[in-house]
Amino acid sequence: MEPTNALVGIVGKTNVGKSSFFSAATGIQVPIENRPFVTIEPNVGIGYARKKCVHVELGLPRCDASNSACIMGYRYIPVKLMDVAGLIPGAHEGRGLGNKFLDDLRRADVFLLIVDASGSTTSEGTPAEPGSYDPVEEVNFVTFELDEWMYSSIKSDWDKFVRLASVGALKDPVGAFSQRVSGFGITRPQVEAALEKLNVNDVELPRISDDALRNLVITLRKMTKPMVIVANKADVPESAKNIERLKSTFSDVPVVPASALAELILRRLSTQGLVEYLPGDAEFKVKGVLDQRTQKAVNMIRELMERYGGTGVVQAINQALFKALNLIAVYPVEDFNKFTDRKGRVLPDVILVPRGTTAKRLAYTIHTELGDTFLYAINAKTKQRVGADYELRDDDVIKIVAAGARG
Ligand SMILES: Nc1nc2c(ncn2[C@@H]2O[C@H](COP(=O)(O)OP(=O)(O)OP(=O)(O)O)[C@@H](O)[C@H]2O)c(=O)[nH]1
Ligand SMILES: [Mg+2]
Missing domain, CATH: 1.10.8 (Helicase, Ruva Protein; domain 3)
Structure with missing residues (x-):
């Protein structure tokens, strides 16, 4: 599966759960420890945004997802994630690991700024009592360091x-x-x-x-590297008040309460067949008997998810793509009656494009030649012909008709 073009950069103070988030989102195991500066070299992998698949809306029994996956009616859309080393105040003056490592994120389209919402790490990332450090201050210094970089x-x-x-x-x-x-x-x-x-x-x-x-x-940074604040460690009780403060202080940025730890545990239990859970679900079902320790973790996760409607990991990626970057999903097809491509596959591909993209721009996104020879498009949902300037809508299913097109 080819990821969408967007690159999502995972940034933040050291020891707040960046690699935990990366691992929870990608399923890739990376070093995670409760001390500063564990990550040095960047971790790169594929995470997923999730959306109701349009085949459900169209009343089709199934689809043949190809550039993405469709599970239980949800489309999982791959996107590239990069987790880098952590920052501390003064990184631009060389403190901690400095800020040179951010250069790997020059081309990032959006940042997930992971913060320790529980306030259980000092400004330098040293473990501390929950509630002893202010995550609002953390967002401010990290943003300042990004600007300085x-x-x-x-x-x-x-x-x-x-x-x-x-x-x-x-x-x-x-x-x-x-x-x-x-x-x-x-x-x-x-x-x-x-x-x-x-x-x-x-x-x-x-x-x-x-x-x-x-x-x-x-x-320019705000315009070209929009941000989502991921209020991590939401499972820790001290986080609740801080999350409210983060939301009211940074009201122009999406703030997503999250627990990378909860997502990591759920995915592991799901692989072991002990719970029924799909990434991004708001709840989960326990199957089988759990030992005492696992039961305790499961209780903690249930409480968290009831409060916030999920673990926040997939939700944060969704906010990055659909809110911060304002992308929409479109499904190109060849046959607008059967919703299939040339090979007869139902809704194989979903493409993410900026809101406001026109039908002709979409043609160019698919292939330069398709753009050059564009005649018109057909909205497969309404069977209506639309012109070059038609502005695509979220979940549109579109057939592009071009001069000299085969089939
Ligand atoms: N309670 C709780 N702990 C978490 C959560 N996410 C991460 N942690 C813990 O936070 C510590 C640091 O996690 P990492 O993922 O290594 O943090 P990092 O930001 O990548 O750290 P560096 O790479 O060292 O900068 C570990 O002990 C994790 O288990 C969470 O959602 N809840
Ligand atoms: Mg790390």
Whole structure:
């Protein structure tokens, strides 16, 4: 299964459960320990967003999911996750493991900022009494370190940029700047939008102050690396109050209560056949007899899930893709009556595209040639013909008709 193009970066303070979250989401075993700086090299794997499969809505008995999986009527859509080393305050000055490792996330499309909602680790990641450290402060310092990372990278060759501009060697300062930040996956239109938002004139760009440059970087970071706050260790009682505070303090960002630990346990018990649970479910069923220790863990997990409607792991990935990145799911088909592809497979592929994507853009996403020869599309749900400018809706099933198309 090929993952969706999006790269989800897992970031945060050290020793808060980043690798636990990664492992719970991907099923890959990685070192997890209750001490700072366990992860050094990044972990990369495939996690899944989950959505009701459109075959259910269409009243079909089943589908033939191919680039994704369909289990019990839910589509599991693969996405690439990267878990990196942890931060502490002053990482940009080299404290802890520094911040160089963040360079692996330059191209990340969205960040899952994992925080220890229970407040049971100090700012340096040392284990402490639950409730003794403030996760709001944690979000603030981690965000600051992310901004410093981007700022210092962009600032590092800023002087050269200014010099070139001052001798008149830059005909197109915005183009030159966009080139410099393209390593972060930032595009020229995004730079233009940020400059407009900050009221900076194109030709003034090389002359802006340090503070203004910092503002520009922060604006670009928010635009191009949106964030979901994952309030981890929600199973610890002290987390409840902190989660409310996180939600009210960071009201413009999705905050997802989570327990990576609970998800890890559930997946293990499910593999052992002791519980019935699908990742992302709001509840689970126990099958068979559990020993006392497992029963205790299961009680803890049940309480957590009743309170928050799940373990939060799949929910966090969903929020990253469908809320922070505002992606929608579309199912391309060849036969709009049978909802099949050329090989007769029912709804084989689901593609995630930004909300607002047009039918013609979708054609280009599938294949350049399909875009070039695009004639019109058919909404397979309504059997209606739609034009190039038709804006796709979530869970659309679409046939693209192109000139010279076979079949
Ligand atoms: N109670 C509880 N503990 C958790 C949870 N998630 C992780 N932990 C514990 O937190 C500790 C750190 O977990 P890791 O996953 O190694 O944390 P990390 O953020 O990757 O740490 P570094 O790689 O060292 O920066 C371990 O003891 C985990 O068992 C959770 O949801 N609840
Ligand atoms: Mg780790």
